[in-house]
Amino acid sequence: MNSPFPHPAAPLLPRRRLLSATGALGLGALLTACGDDTKTDGDAAAPGKGWSFKDDRGRTAKADRTPRRIVAYIGSAAALHDFGIEVTGVFGPTKLKNGEPDVQAGSVDVDKATVIGNAWGEFNVEKYASLQPDLLITNMNIPPALWYVPEESANKIEALAPTIGILSAKTSLLTAVGRYAELAASLGADLKAKNVTDAKARFEAASEELRRAAKAKPGLKVMAVAARQDLCGVGAPDDFADLRYYKQLGVEFVEPAEPAAGGFYEDLSWENIGRYGADLILVDKRTSNLQPVDLIKDKPTWRSLPAVRTEQVASWHNEAHFSHAGFIPPLEALTQAIQNAKRVR
DSSP states (O other), X not given: OOOSSOTTTSOOOOOOOSSOSOSSSOHHHHHHHHTOOOOOSSOOOSTTTOEEEEOTTSOEEEESSOOOSEEEEHHHHHHHHHHTOOOSEEESSOBOTTSOBOGXXXXXXXXXXXXXXXXXTOOOHHHHHHTOOSEEEEEESSTTOOTTSOGGGHHHHHHHSOEEEEEOBSSOHHHHHHHHHHHHHHTTOOTTSHHHXXXXXXXXXXXXXXXXXXXXXXXXXXXXXXXXXXXXXXXXGGGBHHHHHHHHTTOEEOOOSSOOTTSSEEEEEGGGGGGSOOSEEEEEOSTTSOOHHHHHHHOHHHHTSHHHHTTOEEEEOXXXXXXXXXXXXXXXXXXXXXXXXXXXX
């Protein structure tokens, strides 16, 4: 599976065998079981009505009944949860080594959902099949590739249940959130529920607060980075739905001059990390990346940056889940960071 992001966003890990040679039930048997339509969990919609949803690949997923056994990328599961839809299984960064939820899990109860893969390159197809899934949902950064769905197993996975990809990069944040809201509604969510409407109102208020904070600090330059041991990626704001939205609200970002061919980042060696002047640095907080405490300890050139010396470093909530509730904490955190920052270049 090739990553549509450079390594800071999704490090390529050693591939694991996705199909176990052992086990009492082989994949062929599971495929047969999943084709059995005698489901008895009460998840059927009214007879004859059916269900369908057109995804951002232009493909329409269809079923005789509203899907209930949903397996989703953890960020997708978190977005759906905020709109009132729970999933059966998840894949992607879900649990830390100590069993606690990964930062990308949002408010999902990670102990209730079956985890079929917890890292890049992991997707247990047999375990997925055993869930008798009705639907798989995930993000897309570069269509039609489904995020965290292994390329080498995609055909087997798509044979088990309809799949949906929601565009999550190089697009409007509001569009992505709206698409998840639309998908959740098709699955039975009540978008007029108080918690949903309250979250939307708070999201809108937080957006306006960020707009005011950015306007009050003209010329303040913000740089978003994803750090790993050998290189540091400087984010191209228009390629990330969140950074693009913050930019629209008035935040002034460093624009890397030479992003990679596919976009998203310009990779800099640590010797060249000072190429772009920044007053405030946002560090990708996903667990696959080095964090400020690591950088302070291990990277002398990082310590020399004016923003670091003045402690104007904050978290970048890259891959926050696409719901109004999911983006409230990032909006509020960025607003506070900008309010507390000053020009230091």
